[in-house]
Structures are given as structure tokens and as C-alpha cells.
Amino acid sequence: MTHMVRVQSNIKQGVDAPLSMKTIIVGKNRSGKTSILQGIELAVSNTVSDLEGRDTVKAQNAIMRVFPKTERRFFSSVEMSDGTRFGWSLNLLGDAKQKPEVFAPYTISFLTRQLSAALRGNGSTIRKFMFNHVCGSNVWSKVYMGLSADEHQALAMLHMDHDRKLNIDPEVVAGQISAKVLKLKKQAKVEAEIAESLLEGLSPVSPQEQQELHTEQSHYAVALRAKKDGLTREHYEAIVKEIDDRAAALAVDFGMDRDIPEHLTAPLVELHERLKAAVICRTGDLVTDLITVTAKIVTNEAAAKAFSAAAAKRKEHDFLMEQAEKLRELAGTISKLGEYHFSQAMLRFQESVNAYLPSHLGSFFMDLNIMRVGLLHPDGSFRTALSGAEQVAVHMAMASAFPVGKSGAARLITAPDVAWDKGTLSDCMRALVNSPHQIVLTSTIMPEDVEGWDVVVLDG
Secondary structure, rough: OOOOEEEOOOOOEEEEEEEOEEEEOOOOOOOOHHHHHHHHHHHHHOOEEEEOOOOEEEEEEHHHHHHOOOOEEEEEEEEOOOOOOOEEEEEOOOOOOOOOOOOOOOOOEEEEHHHHHHHOOOOHHHHHHHHHHHOOOOHHHHHOOOHHHHHHHHHHHOOOOOOOOOOOHHHHHHHHHHHHHHHHHHHHHHHHHHHHHHHHOOOOOOOOHHHHHHHHHHHHHHHHHHHHHHHHHHHHHHHHHHHHHHHHHHHHOOOOOOOOOHHHHHHHHHHHHHHHHHHHOHHHHHHHHHHHHHHHHHOHHHHHHHHHHHHHHHHHHHHHHHHHHHHHHHHHHHHHHHHHHHHHHHHHHHHHHHHHOHHHHHHEEEEEOOEEEEEEEEOOOOOOOOOHHHHHHHHHHHOOOOOOOOOOEEEEEEEEOOOOOOOHHHHHHHHHHOOOOOEEEOOOOOOOOOOEEEEOOOOO
16 A cells, blocks of 8 residues: 655654654654654645644645744655655745645545545535445445436436446436426426417407316316316216206106105205216316316407417426426435435444544444434443544544545545643554554654554654
């Protein structure tokens, strides 16, 4: 595994320190521990942390403050185990605007720094960071495989059938589809408004046509009722026939001069109420049908054209709404599948984190509902308010569970000097010894002798 083996710089009082895959730098306050970390960072990423109360500073005039004012040449370099070198240098020869020379053959990530910044963000920021560093490219592939052929076709038509090897968050895809749903609904609303404007002020039907239209309205209302209550057109006609037959039979049995008993008329009233309820049913589907019917029966040519145009607009409205509903369901399916596979990946991640965390601190747990990390104790309590040492231990364990970069170079884990006690520091070092990443720790106290770690003692 490629890692840093030496850092040199003339930052502050000067830096020249050996490094290994697991290094702890021990020294008193102001002995130069932070200078080593700043030297590494400047050489590798062209930035410096812990300046002016900010996480990272890239501005040249701010970076210059970490160098002695008496120097005219400023540099920081890091030698790698494969012989390559990272470097940052600047020669001031009377030109205050001169730019530094930067040499970085590949990218080395400062995992704990990135992680700490992400965990201070909102839930969306944390989720995005964890997805990119934990899930890899397998989540979208699994989500895609869980979709139907029709859903695959819909994604292709939307140009969203992404390469399944890519690290794509299904939530992003679902959000893009939801945006298209809103756009379709907006277009549908425009079509409906145009249809209404075409019909505004029209009175095209004669009394005879009004009667025909009323009859058609009843028929369509019943047909619509059938969709909702199981009352089909055939059932409707059967009820009408039953009412007619029963009424005719009662007329024959009782004639005109005898009162019909209420218990015999009650079924007729009930059937009539069912028909009445069907007739008064109204929805958007019925409006579309009635416009179409009116266009067929009106005799005024101009009005007929207006109704035909309105019918076409309503048809387009219905089509757009149908497409929007299908896409809404697709977005929901993708989101649900994505959350499932994301949560499964996070469960595996939690298990990995615990392998790099001293057991006496508790078990690492991440609440996916609030996107907050903490420690779960045997009594079931979950604490997100951690001490400085606990927080650093958790962040280092989380970073250790992240995979190695594609370049093959170890990612770097660093941590601020916190109020360690000797036992906790030593336990953390033991838990982290098998981390796949390079770790550089700083401490004011000397830890126990931990196998796999090199100790650099600063005399300053």
C-alpha cells in the first residue's frame, strides 16, 4: 500500500519527520506537532488547516503566515513509499504576486477532515457524503435490477437509464423524475385552462339538444359511477328495467284506485336512489366525456369546432396527467428501493466501524432518520453528545471503514490532539492498527507500546 514516508518543510520552526502507515507524534504544546500535519496538508492538497479559525485555507497570503518572515523561499514536500513526491514551493524574488509551484501526481484524501465537515452539515449533506463513501456503485445497480421492463423503458425515454456501474444515488434519480412530474402537471393545467377558455360564453344547444345532452350526461355519470362503485352500464340498465317491471306489475295488481303498501314501494325507492346517486356523480373524466358528446350533437358549426378543440385539449390534459401519475409511481419505487439498499449498506458499514472502535466506548450507531452518529451502550442508551476523545475515536473508526481509493494510495486519517488518557489512546491505537489507511496522530502524552505503530517524539 502506497503511503507517506517523510515530510519536510520550513513551516514555522521547520519540519523533518519520518512517517509510516501508523504514526503517532508525541510532544508538548508548541513543540511542532501541528506543523507536521500542516506541512503534509500543504504539500498534498495546497491548503492549510487551523488558520484563522477555519477548517482549510487556500489563500496564498494566509498560507504565508505559517512561514517565518525572514525566509524568501517557502516549501513543503512529502515523499511517498513508491518514490513519488508531492510538493509545494514559492520563491519570493520581489514579485509579491508570484504563484507557488505545486506538484501532486495523484489525489490523497484527508478522510477525517472531510468526514468531520460533512457531519456538521444537515441531514441531506451527511446522507450524500455517506452514500458516496459507503455504498459504492452497487446501490443503483441493485435498484435498477429491481425495476420492471416497463420501468426500464420509462427511464430510457427519460434518458435516465444510467450506467449501472456508476455511483449514482437513487434519491437523485427519483428527485429528477419528480421534477418532470411537476412539469407534466403544469403542462396539463395549461391544456385544461385552454379547454375552458374555448368553451367560455358558448350556448350552442337547442331545447331538443339540451334534452339529448341531459340523457347523455346521465349515461356518462352512471358509467363513471361504475368505475368507482362497481355499477356497470349493464347493471344500470338492469336496475331501470327492474324498476319498470316492478312498477308495471304493481300497477296491474293494485290498479289506480288502491294504495300500494309501503313495503312494496320501498325497494323501488332504494333502486331509484341508487340511480340518482349515479347520475349526480361528477369528475374530470365526466367533464371530458361531456365535452366530446356536446361536440357531436350541437348543430352550430362554430360551436361544434370550439367543443371539438376543447375536447382535444382535455384529451391532452388527461394524457399528461396519466403520464405524470406513472412517473410519480416510478419515482416512489426508485426511492423506496434506494432507501432499502442504502440502509443495508449502512448496516454493513456500522459493523465495519465497530471493528476499529475500542469496545469499552460502546457500539457505533448511525440513526438514519436524523443522520446523526453516536455510541450505543449495552443498556440501550444512544448518545450523540460525545466527549472530544470519543468523537475523535468514532471519526477515525468511521474513516477506517471507508474503502481504499482507486489510485491504490492510502487515504490519510489525522486527528486533533484531544484530552486523551493513556489507556483510551492506547486502546484506540490497537483498534486502528489494521485500518487500511495511513494514520498520523498527535498527542501530548506517551501511549503504551502498541505493536504496529511508530512513535515520533518531538523535543521542542
